[in-house]
Amino acid sequence: MNIKGSTNIVGLIGHPVEHSFSPPMHNAAFKQLNLDYAYVAFDVEPQNLKSAIEGAESLGIRGLNVTIPHKIDVMEYLDDIDEVAGLIGAVNTIDFKDMKGYNTDGIGAVRAIEEVTSIKDKNVVVAGAGGASRAISFYIAKYGAKSLTILNRNVEKAQKLAEDVLNSDLISDVKADSISEITSYLNHGDILINTTPVGMHPNINDKPIASAGNMHDDLVVFDAVYNPNETVLLKEAIKANAKPVYGIKMLLYQGAESFKIWTGREAPVDVMEEALRKTIDLK
Ligand SMILES: NC(=O)c1ccc[n+]([C@@H]2O[C@H](COP(=O)([O-])OP(=O)(O)OC[C@H]3O[C@@H](n4cnc5c(N)ncnc54)[C@H](OP(=O)(O)O)[C@@H]3O)[C@@H](O)[C@H]2O)c1
CATH class of the missing domain: 3.40.50.10860 (Leucine Dehydrogenase, chain A, domain 1)
Structure with a gap:
């Protein structure tokens, strides 16, 4: 330089x-x-x-x-x-x-996902309701998703974020629920986004938020965690023949x-x- x-x-x-x-x-x-x-x-x-x-x-x-x-x-x-x-x-x-x-955090996630699939008219499930989830959720709404479901351990936090996104008028179908209910949302989900730190270094062997048995092969799975590159969740996605998108x-x-x-x-x-x-x- x-x-x-x-x-x-x-x-x-x-x-x-x-x-x-x-x-x-x-x-x-x-x-x-x-x-x-x-x-x-x-x-x-x-x-x-x-x-x-x-x-x-x-x-x-x-x-x-x-x-x-x-x-x-x-x-x-x-x-x-x-x-x-x-x-x-x-x-x-x-x-x-x-x-x-x-x-630009949310745009970053959307561009990463759109390398694999368009967000428009898709049913999107977001795990986590912290800073990364907030940035990503508004952009998922802006890019024309059909529905957005926000799942979190602390359900009130997910509800508050869902309400904020709904009030933006960028999207009309927004739900919130407990992350323990994740499997029931994956059948109809097109895109799963993990914004929790589950699987992040050094906890690389954490139990993933969803397993291969609950994923269909058209599902796009994006993990915001980038260290390690291939997280426990992305390993499950690959096992299920779903489409992984890497946090990097x-x-x-x-x-x-x-x-x-x-x-x-x-x-x-x-x-x-x-x-x-x-x-x-x-x-
Ligand atoms: N790739 C990128 O460019 C990029 C950018 C930003 C962030 N990230 C990654 O995204 C992750 C989250 O960052 P953040 O800033 O959003 O953090 P944050 O504001 O602290 O939010 C963390 C969220 O994860 C949930 N959570 C934490 N531990 C959990 C567990 N063991 N099981 C289930 N849920 C859990 C929390 O739930 P509660 O509300 O119930 O506590 C909260 O909703 C980090 O791993 C970070 O490295 C990546």
Whole structure:
């Protein structure tokens, strides 16, 4: 990387950030397209969030990704929020050109799934009702799913999210239930999305949220967990001859969307994916 006086700085704010996969992914993309940009990670403690945003603006930083714990609180320091990010209630990308916040996590998941199947008119089952589920659920609704069922251990949380998605008027059929009822929803489901950390490293031998015997071979199974690459749930999907979608693709495409917001260019996703895989393998 050749950093010069003219280099545009983009980056990540969060706490902690040192294990982030985003710097190698974005810097590989800038290098590939010969763009005069560099991506760095900034560890920002919660009490410093406001001054970090103001400082970034003063320093002429072009764009930031935002991760835990700042995705919600950062919204009050921005001038504008993208419509779906506003519905989600969280921002993971800032464009300092117009101080506008976006949420590319959900788009990332949708692009990953749409490599395998269209979401339009599909019955989608989402397990989990936390931050990732919120981002994904609104985008599933926006992309024209026929129905959305949100399943969670804490059913009240699933009900609250279902209500919020219904109130967005993006979709008319939204249900909530306990995750223990998952098998009864899979018969009529076209797409299953796991947003719980079940199966995530180091708990790679967790009992999966659904097993092969409960999956039909037309089911598309997306696991947001990306470490390990092939989770216990995806192993079950493969056993059932269903179609697996890997969590790394969501990571990749959320990055690709942020890249496009900052540079106005289509991201070189092949190069970004290679950089991501190399970095994850090193862990
Ligand atoms: N691929 C990507 O780019 C990407 C992006 C974001 C997140 N993720 C992954 O998505 C997962 C969730 O992240 P998040 O930010 O949404 O977390 P979160 O806000 O903490 O939500 C976690 C959700 O999982 C449920 N859950 C936790 N442990 C469970 C268990 N043992 N059995 C059943 N349900 C369980 C929780 O249920 P309760 O409400 O009942 O506690 C909650 O609904 C993480 O593994 C994360 O790595 C991946």
